[in-house]
Amino acid sequence: MKKFENLFDAYEPKYGLLFCLALAAFIKILLLCLFQKPINADGTLYISIAKHFADGRFSDGMALYPMPFYPALIALVHFIIPNWDLAARLLSIFFMTFAIVPLYFLTRDLFNRHAAFWSAFAFAVSPVFNEWSVDVIRGTGFVFCVLWAVWLGQKALKLEKPAFFVWTGAISVISFLFRVEGIFLIVFFPLFCIVRMLQKPKTAVSMAKGLMLWLAFIAVLGGAGLTAAHLNQMPVNRLDSVTSKADAALQLEFMDKYMERYKALEKLEGTPPFYHGRQNLLETTRHFMYLVYLTGFGKIFIKVIFPCFFVALFFSSWRPMQVQHAFILGLIGFYLLLVYLNLINRDFMQHRFVFAPACLVYPWVGQGLNNLFNRVKNSFRPNFWLFCFLAVFLVVPASKAFHSVVKRDDSVIIEAGRFAKQNELLRDARVLTNDSQLPYYGGLTVDQFETIPNKYEDDYAGMGKIAIKKQIDIIYIKVSDEKDIMPQFSGYRLIKKFPSDDRIIYIFGSAQFCKDKGLLQ
Known part of the structure; x- marks a missing residue:
């Protein structure tokens, strides 16, 4: 244990981030090379659009799906790598590998350098993130941008420098070009800034300047995009879908759907094998549907984080809470609330809907692992507990990643x-x-x-x-x-x-x- 601790203390400060990047790239490229698996169904759509773009048929590509940014990136990579499948997958691997960089910086700013290392380490071996890195999905680029935007956003809140506000706005818009959920960050950031100004009037002037720059940048960029789309008569980035969902949320449409299912369960209570007895299964389910939905929602969220790393959260440090911590936890809560309401509305949810908030939890995973590692160093049998630590937080997640890809090898x-x-x-x-x-x-x-x-x-x-x-x-x-x-x-x-x-x-x-x-x- 002493030798391991000495090596860790000697090399982690200089090479910790590089080690995690190398580990992540190694696992992902190994998964890509070892297993021949077909492109996921969504990937066939994005590559088809990219092929149209590469041939100059932009209207044909836009007719397939009105979110052109990700397919356009695939088409650009294809100029360097002529194999379409490989080009698209390497783009995903790039995003999921280098998403470690903003995650490392974010965790370092929130906690310390050691927590940043363990956060990046956990992200590098996480099964779900490795599995998705060899898929062709927009979520990889989305998470890459969200992590950069959140890191820049918390720097803007801490340092109150205009440049950080502008960069936060720019990358937030790019995240929206990948997935419409990017609107959550675009909405939440100014709301949080306003609350911050009300809480701390001394910073109101500098914060207001930065926020005005942010709003101006968003307005100019958004206006240019909408004008270009209107001139070309093209629906871009499903803006009509975003506005319709926002309108439905304001009208509490999810409650109408909730009551529909409530009444449907009530009608079923009198049919075999259910009876009118008090507290039967359907009656209990009907009264606590919101908890049933929350249970399924939590199950998916924990699965994406990965259970081993979710346990590490219980060993993390939650105090003292500074403005950066409040911003990120508030964003996670805001994001999860909207996804939960969407689950109730649609009675349906996929794992990718919680991809971004799960990634934003990883700074606390890193701090939890750091606290656990310190306990291992100071334990009665450090060598034994180090073996257990590495088995649980390295071997288990890495093995799960390989098993998931093998299982899908079709x-x-x-x-x-x-x-x-x-x-x-x-x-x-x-x-x-x-x-x-x-x-x-x-x-x-x-x-x-x-x-x-x-x-x-x-x-x-x-x-x-x-x-x-x-x-x-x-x-x-x-x-x-x-x-x-x-x-x-x-x-x-x-x-x-x-x-x-x-x-x-x-x-x-x-x-x-x-x-x-x-x-x-």
């Missing part, structure tokens, strides 16, 4: 796509699929095929009717291997079947298509 999708591409099956064909990954690896962009609506996921007769109605040439579907019966489509022949451990991919062709391609025996 190379049969790539194999099927390679077959379709080599045989030019999808070229000039009308394709119907239940998974955008399949035709993507066959060489198509997402606007070159039809996707089956979710309600027909297991309704093969319904799929067949859609195929006949739309005069589909190829039905290209993914089916769980738990379904032992092979799908049958009237007027379509099986071209190829690709089985794997947990799913089967089928390629069916219409009789006329098979005849034209010479596929009939």
Whole structure:
């Protein structure tokens, strides 16, 4: 233990950040190299848009999805790295690796250099962040910008220098270009500044100057963006969605949805196997729906942080609380509250919705790990407890990261796509699929095929009717291997079947298509 402690004290001050960056890059690149996994479904959309941008077809790309910033970055990286999948994934790896830099600076300013090291270390080995770093998602760039914006924002609050206000505004806007949740930071920062000015009148003048610069910068940048979008008649960054959601929130629409479900549960109470007895399961659930939602919400939040690192929060230091701590904790609370209300409104939530607030908790994770490490150094059996410490906070999360990627290693999708591409099956064909990954690896962009609506996921007769109605040439579907019966489509022949451990991919062709391609025996 003494040797480890001496090495740590000697090298951590100079090389702690570099070590964490190297560790993060090593894990992510190893995950990328070892496991052949298809691009996630959202990634096929972003790469399809990027391909349109690279070919100069901007209106076609914008028609697919009105958030062009991330696909444009993929297109730029593609000029250097000609493989689309690799270019997009390396962009994600870059964001998730170098997000460690603002996180390190943020934790150092909030606590100390040692806490900053452990915060960066935990972020580098965190399973969810490593898993998402090899996906093609907007969340990686979003978190990268949010961490920089929050670090600059807390510097602005502490030093009250105009430059920090301007940079906070600039990077907040860039975060909004990745995900619309960036609006949370844009709204919260000026509100917090106003509260700060009311609490501390002595700083009101300097704070007001900085805030006015921030507002002017946001107004100019936002106005320029809206003008450009209006002139080109393009919806940009789902601004209509943001305004409609804000309007719905002000009208308490989530409460209407809550009461809908409340009344639906009330009606079910009299149906078997439930009875009218007091405090039955449905009655209890109905009265405490907000806690049920909160439980599921908390479960997702803890999963994203990772349970081992969530436990470290109980060993963190929460006092004394300075303005920077209050700003970040207030932002986390504001963000989580809005996401929770959105959960109640939509009755649905994905892990990526809490990606940013989970990252902002990591300074306190780092301080908790630092406190634990100090206890280990001063314990009765330091070598044993150091082994346990490294096992829990290094081996377990790193192993989980590798397990998560292995579990999702679905190379049969790539194999099927390679077959379709080599045989030019999808070229000039009308394709119907239940998974955008399949035709993507066959060489198509997402606007070159039809996707089956979710309600027909297991309704093969319904799929067949859609195929006949739309005069589909190829039905290209993914089916769980738990379904032992092979799908049958009237007027379509099986071209190829690709089985794997947990799913089967089928390629069916219409009789006329098979005849034209010479596929009939």
